[in-house]
Amino acid sequence: MRIVKKLLKYVIIFIILVVICAYFFIQHLKPTYEGELNLASLSDKVEVYYDDYGVPHIYAQNELDARRALGYVHAQDRLWQMEVIRRLAAGRLSELFGEKLVRTDKFFSGLGIEEASAKTIANLDKNTEAYKQTIAYLDGINQFIKKGPKPIEFYLLGLDKEEYTLTDVYNVFGYMAFSFAIAHKTDPLLTEIQEKLGADYLEELNIPIYKNSTLLKNEVNPILEKDLAQAVTDIYNNVPVQPFIGSNSWVIGAKKTKKGKVILANDPHIKFGQPSVWYQSHIKTPNYEMYGYNLALTPFPLLAHNRDYAYGITMFENDDVDFYFEINNPENENEYKTPNGYETYKVIDKEIKVKNSESVSYQIKVSKHGPIMNDIIDHISDEQPIAMSWIYTQLPNKLLEACYGLSHAKSLYGFKEATALIHAPGLNLMYGDVDDNIAWFAAAKLYKLNDSVNTKVILDGASGSDEIIEYLDFTQNPQAINPKSNYVYSANNQPDTIAGVLYPGYYLPEDRAKRIVQFLEAKNDFTKQDVMEMINDVTSAVTPTIVENALSSIKAEDFNDDEKKAIQILQNWDGSYHLNSVAPTIYNRFLYEFLGNTFEDEMVESFELFLNSRVQRKINAVQMAKDSSIWWDDVTTENRVETKRDIVTKSIKDAISFLEKQLGNSPKQWTWNRVHTLEHNHPMGEIAALRKYFNVGPFEINGGSEVINNLTFNLDSTGYYKVTAGPSTRRVIDFSDIENSTTILPTGQSGNVLSPHYKDQAKMYTNGDFVPMLLNEDKIKGFKTKLVFKVDN
Template sequence: MKRTKKILQWLLVIILLVVILGTAYLQFTKPNYEGEYQLQHLEKETTVFYDDYGVPHIYADNQKDAMTTLGYVHAQDRLWQMELMRRIAPGRLAEIFGTPALKTDQFFAGIGIDENSAKAVKQLDKKSPTYILAQAYLDGINQYIDNGTTPVEIQLLGIKQEKFTLKDVYNILGFMSFSFAMAQKTDPLLTDIRDRFGMAYLKDFGINGELGIQQLQSHQGKYKEYSEISKSVAALLESSPVPAFIGSNSWVIGAEKTKNGKVILANDPHIMYAQPGTWYEAHIVCPDYEMYGYYIAGTPFPLLGHNRDYAYGLTMFENDDVDFFAEEENPNNPKQYQTPDGYKNYTYQQKIIKVKDSTEVKLNVKTSQHGPIVNGLLDGLQSDTSVAMSWIYTQQKNRILEAVYALSHSENLAHFHKSIEWIHAPGLNVMYGDAKGNIAWITSGKLYKLPKTVNGNFILNGANGTDDQKEWLPFAQNPQAINPPWHYVYSSNNQPAAINGYLYPGYYLPKDRAMRIDGLLKAKNDWTKEDVSKMIVDNTSATAETIVTQMTQPLQTNDFTSNEKQALSVLQSWKATHELKDIAPTIYNKWFYFYLKATLEDEFGEENFKLLLSTHIVKQLLENQTANAASPWWDNVTTKDKKETQSEILTKSFKQAVASLETQLGTDVSQWQWRKVHQVTFQHPIGKVKLFSGFFNVGPFPISGTNEVINNQLFIYTDEAVIPVKGGPSTRRIIDFSDIENSWSVLPTGQSGNPMSKHYSDQSELFVNGKFRKMKLNKKEIESASTKVVFQPAR
């Protein structure tokens, strides 16, 4: 007994020592927000003021010193995130996460981003400011790696740190560019629908189906399960430790429509939620340059920014910059594929993927004239059909780093406009406003026309010589509006109007947000920053009332229970708001799940149904299908002797929704509040492990908003008791040129990616409650409420 007691005492002592040492180590890893340090390669002393939310305000004698300092302070708060970001495109996640990351590595290593990055580095002018300042930024990161404290995540995973290079920067931008694209999740799925069920099933999706007679046949009998491509890519992006861009809002109000007679810019890029968040804020001040910017980890120039002269923001254009081609292989030689000029040889490249605690994996990448063959890079696709991925990003000259530098160093609107032409992919809506009263919406992307018989929404024919005939269009034909007579511009990933009679193909989101933004802006001529702050968190749907009417009219209510009648009454009196105390959104979105399940799952099966729920096209479907009683989707194909109707399906699914809510939230309909089901957790990659979730994750929080309102809080329809919000505004910014030193912003969690920093999650309460804090530009105000770090040139 005494022996056991002593053992227990020693165990307690050991545990206590581990806790003390662990706590001491974590304290040691805290970022340093004050003090004096030395940096090599500085010409003169540089001062950094950290404001009350941890934003560094860097005052330097020249831009090169400022960039070296930026690299150092950025790494101090986000080195772990930088490490993740640079590993995705070249396929190096399995080195730190092991076999679970192997599929992601195989795909990204195979699609050519790393090779494209190496080529871009060689082509970049080594005497250009872009190159010189980027290298200074990387120097700052690498000095932090040498002299700073190592993030706890890197210690836990045993990562051996390597110096950052310019190729890492391009790889990070390359991954972000790929994550913008929607074609890789959509084209294969739509092809399966067309080939399995016919074009009639695609009418509700709102795509252009004028494809020629043979492709309009109602059923082709034999089909390939191309949806396996969609499924695999969706799974890779879903499991990625780095969030993907998924949408965004922005609008710029001209001086003629503001109370103070100055331009106001608003922007909230939508990105999948994660911790750390996407953006790192930094304010740089030099004698010849000033910019308050938003930086992606590991990149030297801001994608969003403003100063006293101009401001700019981004949303996703959602144009089509990825195509898939089915190659016809030579039946006598599988190393060749058919072209209009005869058979050509595939090219082959072997890559080695290192896997933590396992043997390395050899990856053989096969490539046609259209791009890499995704068979072998993705799971599930039948091996007898070689499908190539053609992506504009890797096929056009890569000048994205030069473009981002130019956006943040523009001299005027004309200079700003010209730099956008260098961004061939991804397609972006670039929003602009300045102190002189100019406003603009300009799209980036190398746009093209396809022959009238070809629809890029489907897997294309790689052999016929027609499907790959692109007519490249001049940049002047990109959609844009510069100082329009209606005095405002906006973008919310909606389909732009036709140019010269041509609608650019893409994967645009429904009109809901665009309608709401346009309606609010059009009706008012005395906008203030305060008004815009309310608008940017607006929770009212522009289409929900119409859809509710379309869905409730066919209901068979004769045998409705009292709760079903009450739920219906709540919906019919609803004004389409999605506030925390609202009840209708809970019923509405639960009903959506069961109605979609009843209409889509019988054709697709459970896995592909879930996949479809994660795409933009299902959002396009809702308004069209609920208004179309003749839609073929209403019929359940598994009931051979019966043809179901819209009325039957909607009635059955409504009853299922109410029953589910009774089980999950109780029988009192008044308690079915949106706050109980609509919640967000900002999840860290290591926070997926339950043991570490409380330390690394931020949340959960109830949050207002929903899919496709201005306060766009994205989720996948589900029958779960809690709807996990997957993504939303990665920042909210309001730049008011009538009061430029007091413009507003907020991040979802905080500036720092270090869990021990007081700025790891200090903005989360502001964010979920729709509040803001200042983006400070006034030096006296900054100095009065900041800690101070001085960097001296190393001697």
């Protein structure tokens, strides 16, 4: 008995020791928000005050010290995020996650991002402030790597810390630029529709057909093979980093605000994930101040404001990627045809290291247009080589200088000069200042091809007739400075003519743009509170018209009483997506059935790609307004040609039948909150046992697709609308009360799961609330959470 008691005593002591060790180990992994730390290469001490939401307010005597401190505090909150994004762009995710990411690594390593980064770095002017401050920022990150703890994700994956370099910074720029591009998800799909269904089908999708477009004879056949667009979409679905997808922004001039000062609003739309995309910081020196939002591994903010000016971004959606069919030399597959004879492909050897498996070696062929996509994406059905020409890798890269210039402008003119340095990705830069200037600049290096070239399909790489013939000067880019309307806005919609034509792109439908304009035209006394409510608006300006056009084709006698009740709900709907609304649930299921009944019989396997593409989102209103269409006919039925009435009637019946089985017989039960949820997923959350620790949510949430509070989801057979993307932050900057401008993040400031700021904003974000962006020094220095960096010589 004594032996048992002794053993029990030792077991209890051991358990207590384990718990104590675990406690101190966990405490060691948390970010250091207060106390004193030594930081090498400082010229003077730096004080960092953390506010209630974990935003560092950095007070330094010069910018180099401030940027070095920023690197350190950014890394201690977001090192895991930095690690994932740098590996993505370099094709190194398989080292973390194993064989399932080989396809993704092969794709991104083959795009030429690393090669473009190396070329840019070799030609950098190392005497510029942009370069010096970037090196200081990287030094701060690397000092944390040496002194600070590894994130818990590193322990779970057995990962060692590696220092960061300038190449990593430029690789992140490259990933950002590619995630803005849309052509790789669209052009191959449209090419396949053109070649396998014919010109009439493509033209009805509002895609222009030109006289010299290469067309096969009009012969209707099913689309069966997996193409480039589907392959790229599959790759993106496995990427553990959030790509950009859209955005809203508007700037209201002084004459339209109640207090006579400019108000700027911005909410870039990005795929949700954990941690949130943006890291906030406030830097103050005797000569400089900026409250900014940085991406991982970017030293200068893409969204920012101070007491003098504010700026934000949306996606321009211009077409900066073109695909070309190359023709190989039948005698030598290492050569391809050009107007001047055959040229030799450049061949690049690549190797991917794979966790718990052998490395994968492969080669990429590169033509004058760019990498051959067949070499880096498996399952491309076309045997003919397809090259990707991407402006980002084709032209000199000045993004670092541009980002520095945007965040250091002394005037609107200086801001415009910095904007002109951006060649890719295509961005709308939105601007407002304390002197009552407002502006919008479309930033991108735009170009022209021959008028007969259709950039929405794969081009002819061999003839020379489809090449770029002219780069446009920045003065020809869409832009507006202090317009008579007293506002500027962007919602990823089609800009006005450029060089006399509507510039090709992958612009989103007019829904959000129309709603924004409705608000801005309605009054001339906007307040910050008005704009905060507007940025959370959940009413579609277009959907009621879509419903009206659809229901105009049906007949009451075709429906039973339950179906008529559901139709009545749709007829009375104002387009709002509230949690207790029933109409959004009916409409989105109807839309899914309508798209399937209209397009799936012709597209077959490619329908799933089309279903959640930009093309589908733009065509809905157009297709629903048509009385006749080649797409109405179901090609699988013999001796019958279906009409719009047939398709809409069947779609309503299919939708109601599905909802009765899914949610119950009474439409009162079909509320939006039952099917529309948001969960912020962390890569570690894929492991079931870790999901509740790393993921944030799920939450029921207001909003829907293409309303101002734009919450994107995939339409699929499930009948559930799990939000995948939306506002990555909401910001409202009011120059009449600059010290009390407001913002919110989707989850929190920190990416460290042990930080109190990992998810402290998540419920507020879901509720449409805001937190302050502090500039007042007295308030900031009143916070007790203070970290001091001392000079370490």
